[in-house]
Amino acid sequence: MKESEAVRSRELQRLRWRSRRGLLELDIVLGRFWAECGEELDDSDAGGLAKLLAMPDNDLLDLVMGRRDCPDPALQPLLQRLKAA
Amino acid sequence: MALAVRKFDAVIVGAGGSGLRAALELSNAGLKVAVLSKVFPTRSHTVAAQGGVGAALGNMGEDSWHWHMYDTIKGSDWLGDQDAIEFMCRMAPEVVIELEHFGMPFDRNDDGTIYQRPFGGHSQNFGERPVQRSCCAADRTGHAMLHTLYQRNVLARTQFFVEWMALDLVRGADGTVLGVTALEMETGETVLFQGKATLFATGGAGRIFSSSTNAFINTGDGLGMAARAGIPLQDLEFWQFHPTGVAGAGVLITEGVRGEGGILLNRNGERFMERYAPTMKDLASRDVVSRAMATEIKEGRGAGEHADHILLKLDHLGPEVIDKRLPGIREIALKFANVDCARDPIPVVPTAHYQMGGIPTNYRGEVVVPAGGSSASVVPGLYAAGECGCASIHGANRLGTNSLTDLLVMGKSAGMSMAEYIRAQGGAHPALPAGAGDEALARLARLDGQKGGEDVSAIRDEIQRTMQAHCGVFRFPDLLVQGVAKIRALGDRLARTEIKDKSKVFNTARVEALELENLYEVARATMVSAEARKETRGAHDREDFHARDDASWLKHTLWYREGDRLAYKPVNLKPLTVDSIEPKARVY
Numbered sequence: 001m002k003e004s005e006a007v008r009s010r011e012l013q014r015l016r017w018r019s020r021r022g023l024l025e026l027d028i029v030l031g032r033f034w035a036e037c038g039e040e041l042d043d044s045d046a047g048g049l050a051k052l053l054a055m056p057d058n059d060l061l062d063l064v065m066g067r068r069d070c071p072d073p074a075l076q077p078l079l080q081r082l083k084a085a
Numbered sequence: 086m087a088l089a090v091r092k093f094d095a096v097i098v099g100a101g102g103s104g105l106r107a108a109l110e111l112s113n114a115g116l117k118v119a120v121l122s123k124v125f126p127t128r129s130h131t132v133a134a135q136g137g138v139g140a141a142l143g144n145m146g147e148d149s150w151h152w153h154m155y156d157t158i159k160g161s162d163w164l165g166d167q168d169a170i171e172f173m174c175r176m177a178p179e180v181v182i183e184l185e186h187f188g189m190p191f192d193r194n195d196d197g198t199i200y201q202r203p204f205g206g207h208s209q210n211f212g213e214r215p216v217q218r219s220c221c222a223a224d225r226t227g228h229a230m231l232h233t234l235y236q237r238n239v240l241a242r243t244q245f246f247v248e249w250m251a252l253d254l255v256r257g258a259d260g261t262v263l264g265v266t267a268l269e270m271e272t273g274e275t276v277l278f279q280g281k282a283t284l285f286a287t288g289g290a291g292r293i294f295s296s297s298t299n300a301f302i303n304t305g306d307g308l309g310m311a312a313r314a315g316i317p318l319q320d321l322e323f324w325q326f327h328p329t330g331v332a333g334a335g336v337l338i339t340e341g342v343r344g345e346g347g348i349l350l351n352r353n354g355e356r357f358m359e360r361y362a363p364t365m366k367d368l369a370s371r372d373v374v375s376r377a378m379a380t381e382i383k384e385g386r387g388a389g390e391h392a393d394h395i396l397l398k399l400d401h402l403g404p405e406v407i408d409k410r411l412p413g414i415r416e417i418a419l420k421f422a423n424v425d426c427a428r429d430p431i432p433v434v435p436t437a438h439y440q441m442g443g444i445p446t447n448y449r450g451e452v453v454v455p456a457g458g459s460s461a462s463v464v465p466g467l468y469a470a471g472e473c474g475c476a477s478i479h480g481a482n483r484l485g486t487n488s489l490t491d492l493l494v495m496g497k498s499a500g501m502s503m504a505e506y507i508r509a510q511g512g513a514h515p516a517l518p519a520g521a522g523d524e525a526l527a528r529l530a531r532l533d534g535q536k537g538g539e540d541v542s543a544i545r546d547e548i549q550r551t552m553q554a555h556c557g558v559f560r561f562p563d564l565l566v567q568g569v570a571k572i573r574a575l576g577d578r579l580a581r582t583e584i585k586d587k588s589k590v591f592n593t594a595r596v597e598a599l600e601l602e603n604l605y606e607v608a609r610a611t612m613v614s615a616e617a618r619k620e621t622r623g624a625h626d627r628e629d630f631h632a633r634d635d636a637s638w639l640k641h642t643l644w645y646r647e648g649d650r651l652a653y654k655p656v657n658l659k660p661l662t663v664d665s666i667e668p669k670a671r672v673y
Contacts (some may be wrong), residue, residue, distance in 0.1 A: 013591035017248065017270060020124055020302055022132035025336055027301040028421065057132050058228050065416055 033085040048078040093119040096280030098251040101129035103471030103496035104286030105234035110500025112241035134227030137219030139486035140177035145217035150174040161480025162623035163668040166657040169448040169476040180493040252525035254314040262466035266525035273589025282503040289440035289472035290607040295549035296436040307473040309603025317643035320442035322615035326558040330436025332394035347399035351386040379559035396430035435558035443475035450499025460654035470495040481623020538583025565616040610644040
């Protein structure tokens with residue numbers, strides 16, 4: 001494995017763990033997302049996912065359930081995949 | 086191999102409400118505090134608490150801690166220890182005001198005082214009429230509490246070790262607790278955190294059930310560590326359930342659905358509540374509805390391929406009524422049950438929510454065990470608070486809003502006791518015994534070296550299914566006996582878990598295998614304790630002994646891992662300063 005791949009892999013592993021949340025609803029949605037999309041995540045997805053996962057649980061749940069609009073348009077495509085999972 | 090050792094005055098495992106409250110007490114006292122957490126502190130499961138903090142502030146009408154105490158004891162079905170309950174109810178207003186001063190954005194009345202919401206089970210004048218006692222921050226009370234306490238801890242220079250998982254207790258030759266071993270997820274390194282006092286604030290273990298409202302992190306790590314160290318677990322047969330969680334997911338469907346006209350059906354499409362509660366039907370009390378649902382499933386009338394759930398029908402209300410009166414319910418049903426409830430019924434089951442039992446403590450947060458002729462001898466250096474501790478405040482059933490009260494009061498109380506104990510020890514840390522930390526290293530080495538072993542998620546599923554089917558909200562004697570055998574049999578498979586991924590960095594598979602070992606201890610304690618308690622009390626509801634039996638069972642269960650041994654200790658019916666509230670029938 002090249003060094004850059006190892007770093008990417010480490011970042012994805014970190015994000016996978018950070019998908020463990022305080023709210024059950026998010027655990028379920030993020031679990032499905034990893035099962036469906038985990039293999040195909042690229043660097044830009046990882047960056048976006050890191051931003052979403054840095055949000056407070058309640059705010060992220062509001063986005064996932066469609067109760068609020070996403071404040072950052074750049075995150076919209078990733079959020080759509082999360083909502084569809 | 087000698088482990089790296091980091092020394093602190095206090096080591097706290099868990100960064101939810103109780104861990105943060107204790108840490109703040111200690112850091113503000115000028116002590117050096119380490120807080121270890123699997124996840125970032127504000128993503129602890131306390132974030133899920135919406136209801137509020139119960140405290141007799143009297144902002145909405147006359148109130149008194151003594152009335153709060155009566156409600157809590159009655160709610161506990163007299164299994165709660167009255168000294169601990171008096172302590173909590175007296176201290177509740179103080180910890181709420183403190184939290185307000187820390188910056189907690191409580192909802193307010195026009196006069197600037199904290200607004201208090203009504204909540205079931207809270208009364209004025211010893212059960213006469215309802216009282217508004219719950220202090221909240223909209224529907225984000227837990228979230229606001231975590232943020233407030235975390236920020237205060239940063240200010241107080243508490244040291245956080247985030248994405249660390251504690252593995253095992255470290256004890257000296259005389260049993261004194263000297264700290265914990267812990268795994269850093271980012272590096273895969275194991276470190277010994279030595280503390281003059283150690284607190285477990287690891288929350289509940291609701292994940293032992295297949296249907297649970299608990300987040301995935303709630304695997305009872307503190308309880309597993311305590312059990313492996315020979316410390317008994319108390320009253321684990323008592324778990325609070327909600328009647329309607331989405332089957333297979335656990336996400337709650339509000340009881341408001343039945344309030345608005347939703348009805349429960351079995352596999353034959355029969356509205357079975359008419360048989361169990363001819364007058365109230367689907368609006369009968371929570372325990373009556375849960376019991377009826379469990380009975381239908383046990384007798385083979387559950388819906389679905391495995392006949393393991395009940396159907397909650399609300400399509401007859403029409404989409405307009407559903408959207409107007411039950412906002413958000415269609416989205417929840419669609420996302421977590423994959424049904425449009427305006428057309429099809431939602432599959433539901435009674436769902437585990439809160440663990441009343443835990444690591445036995447007194448109201449000072451000190452862990453206590455039977456020793457030297459006393460039923461409550463202090464384990465030097467070890468403390469527990471919040472859902473993982475059992476003081477016992479909630480006894481056989483917890484009153485709504487008392488979980489947040491418990492974690493604030495017991496977090497603070499444990500912090501105060503720890504500060505006192507740390508000061509009494511003076512300067513240097515005691516020497517660690519030879520081989521300190523070996524238990525954890527041996528478990529890690531076994532896991533890494535296992536070949537041809539068992540799959541972690543398969544065993545977890547088996548534990549969860551067994552607990553749900555054999556030890557759920559309503560308990561049948563034959564199922565309990567079978568359940569004990571099944572859970573014991575899983576022990577051999579648990580000892581042979583294997584992970585394919587042996588990498589060091591953020592190896593989620595390794596963490597999940599370690600969590601499973603903790604989950605198993607709690608499941609086993611629950612099943613064995615439940616099978617043995619031959620009465621119905623609070624949340625422990627048996628088909629064959631359908632009444633409370635104070636003559637035989639007004640006592641706490643203590644389960645020991647070694648040999649599944651059970652012991653019992655008396656309930657403390659004597660409060661600190663007021664008269665005992667004598668047991669009587671619990672009717673609302």
